[in-house]
Amino acid sequence: MPLKLATISPSVSSSGRRLGLAAINPIAFCARSKAMSTQRSGHLERTAQEPRDESLLDVRLERIDQVNERIRLYRLKLESEPIKFLAGQWLDTYIPGNPKPGGFTLTSTPRAAADPKSPYLELAVQESPENPPAAWLWQSPSDITGSKLQVRVGGSFVFPPSQIPLGDISHVVFVAGGVGINPLVSMMGHIAEEGYNLEVKVLYASKLPAQGLKGVLFLDRIRKWFTEKQLIGDLKVFTTGIYEGQVESRELDVHERRFTVEDVKEAVGKKNNSVVYVCGPATMTDAIVDGLTGDRGMDKNRVMLEKWW
Incomplete structure (x- = not known):
């Protein structure tokens, strides 16, 4: 609910x-x-x-x-x-x-x-x-x-977050599963266009479509922002599914597996000045948020979640 x-x-x-x-x-x-x-x-x-x-x-x-x-x-x-x-x-x-x-x-x-x-x-x-x-x-x-x-x-799943001043944020982590990339790509584009002084890390999990990486939603757009230094940080892609062709990574950091809570924790680094946006299937988002905000974890105010099912 x-x-x-x-x-x-x-x-x-x-x-x-x-x-x-x-x-x-x-x-x-x-x-x-x-x-x-x-x-x-x-x-x-x-x-x-x-x-x-x-x-x-x-x-x-x-x-x-x-x-x-x-x-x-x-x-x-x-x-x-x-x-x-x-x-x-x-x-x-x-x-x-x-x-x-x-x-x-x-x-x-x-x-x-x-x-x-x-x-x-x-x-x-x-x-x-x-x-x-x-x-x-x-x-x-x-x-x-x-x-x-x-x-x-x-909608209320937005960047910048309403409850945290931008001056208190230096690091943003976006965690997307499948079409959960949709709201996050708007946020990334906003950061790129406005020139916010933020380190951005993206973990994007997707089932490979028939076209391979070329058909992964918004991947080229996001990659271009990093390549052109409109976003400073890094992009990691996690792929699943059967693809008959060769996966052309095009200098992308591609992992042929699902991401884990440990992958996200590594991307977060220092907790005090980071915010995390998580969007995707409920099973994925629940596990990530619980892992980040559990015992001695991140402040829950710094973990933003939107899930679909």
Whole structure:
């Protein structure tokens, strides 16, 4: 069940709308399936206690890119003025003909949505036929490109964290399992674009798609940030699954196994000035958080969690 969080009202600035956040428990259980929504339990019901903007935004589905056999990227052009959101948040996404929204994590950066000339939002959606909004988005691109949708920003799993001043953080560790990379890539991009003086370490576990590493969601984007020194630190990739081709690491630090709590502890290093963001399947996230915050472990306020199931 989701934790009960503070109910907050959005603030409005001259440069666009922003979802303001009150003090929030850092371990924010935002019940999340691979597409955040199933017919058994609706996205709105599961996130009823989460903060969200009051207003709906008009967007146009401008572009669809196939990442691999199971995941697509969607670029949504904002039809209204630029907006402000916090890296890590999600969208209530209303598709044509369905009164119930799907919940999909924003993977673009806040700066992209605030661009005065061509503001946009980006989503990564895994194929999920039992989820009506995801199934609609997985129609033939030629049938839905150009469609108008309505969206609303929400969520409390964000960077920078609301309860810790940036000046008290020098080290950020991102731990992702599968599509749990989605909110974290928005946070990484935000750090890269804003030039925060932070050491960043990424542990990314993924099942290899048919294309091998080339098809791992956002891996090229993240690698480029490190290569171009927009992010300072290191990236470790942990792969599972059967891949018939040769794994081309392209100077990546690739481990053909699942990561462990010890891998994460090693990445954290000094606990007092670090924060950790963990997102992925519940079994993975629970083990990592318990391992980090157990006996004489990290302050729980410095471990942020979002899990899906």
